[in-house]
Amino acid sequence: MSYEREPLLSADPTTHDLYNTVERDIIRGRQYGWCERFRRSKTAVVLIAAMALFTDMVVYGIVVPILPLIVKERLELDSQAVGFLFGCYALGLLGATPFFAILSDRYQTRKLPMLLGMGSLAICTLFFGIAKTYWQLVIARIAQGAAGGASWTISLAMLADRFGQGEKLGVVMGTVLSANTIGAITGPIIGGALYQYWGYASPFVFCAILAFFDFLSILMIVEPHELQEDNLLDDTRMNTEENGTPVGNLAINNDLSLWSLVRNWDVSTVCVAVLMIASVFSGIEPILPIYLKERFNSDPTTIGFIYISVIIPTIISPIVGSLSQKVGQWLLINAGMILLAIAAALIALPFALELIIVSLVLFGAAYSVASTPTLPLLGEFVAKNGGGAYGQVYALWNMAYSVGMLAGPVIGGVLLQYFGFFWAMMGFAITLFVTALFIMGESYVFLLFANADSGILSDSPSAVALVQDDILISNID
Incomplete structure (x- = not known):
């Protein structure tokens, strides 16, 4: 008794993709074990x-x-x-x-x-x-x-x-x-x-x-390129159809270079924000222990546990990353920088030790709100321009953060030596606040004076991002 093999792919075009996916999954399961998958x-x-x-x-x-x-x-x-x-x-x-x-x-x-x-x-x-x-x-x-x-x-x-x-x-x-x-x-x-x-x-x-x-x-x-050769990036193709952006292809657009990214106003603005955030965050490292020792006579163990209060709130980063896609990345970056400035000013006030710890918790949370959206924002910029430069755009992010790490402690030490802890933290707070206002002002100037229909608005990527943020917020409302 013989059996004819039923075709796995249906003749009905509406179900063809479904059965094609099922057949591909079966082949994949036979070809690769769980480790390979x-x-x-x-x-x-x-x-x-x-x-x-x-x-x-x-x-x-x-x-x-x-x-x-x-x-x-x-x-x-x-x-x-x-x-x-x-x-x-x-x-x-x-x-x-x-x-x-x-x-x-x-x-x-x-x-x-x-x-x-x-x-x-x-x-x-x-x-x-x-x-x-x-x-x-x-x-x-x-x-x-x-x-x-x-x-x-x-x-x-x-x-x-x-x-x-x-x-x-x-x-x-x-x-x-x-x-x-x-x-x-x-x-x-x-x-x-x-x-x-x-x-x-x-x-x-x-x-x-x-x-x-x-x-x-x-x-x-x-x-990723090995996955493409094996024809295994099915989820990548789905993302391409949904987002209009190829994922997993490292060489889609090799015209983007480190120098062209530096000259882009949007990327440069993000890097300036990252530099300022990193300098303030790292700037308190050498001066906070000295202040706690002099004012509250804290021992090294106590100082170590107090500093952990800055780090622990940064675990909210996944929530911030998800939220940034819903309310807008530029909006969160600016809001986070303003909150970081407020927290820096609060740390400088002559509170009791317990209130300073609360201020440090706010400082750590604001740092996550300000810094986390910068990462997907740069990735989306490269994706919208054809990909091929993810490594270089994140190199710029890394370099901006490094300059902040290098400059922040030096500036903090100088300010502490000549002006004291209060004005050192106030200096950080004022600088952050001015930077946030600059970023928001640059975007809103383009919104007020650029004509989107004539294409002038596209010359300001940050203004376009702000328009997208406004659209997202209006959709939520």
């Missing part, structure tokens, strides 16, 4: 990006309680040497970030730069453990920053490759930033404990092992 999934990309940023921040933070002790007690140098050593991280980050970004975009690879960065991170961390002189520590710190440039830039580019633009991109980037926050909290705690109970080299060995584990994990993922 996971390697090709978006979940794997999010996991790898989160692990990379977590590891980078753990390694960054784990040396915070250790390096001052090494420089002062073992090498017998002053606080100025400690400050320079901490600033060397940003120097390495600034120097290496463009290299990794251009390599990633031009040669259509994300894995290679990430592998180079993570492998370098493991090696330079071990170098901390064997360094005997101050300049060896400086070299190790610069190399650590250079390796961090790959983790930040390429991780964000990987997410943009797979998620394109829309609410999902904001949510996953917020989630990854939460992993970064967890690393910022746990790093100093792990470093202090390991150094105290297991000796000088133990924190660096721990970091090297963690970085090596991440190195092996990066080897697992499959790059």
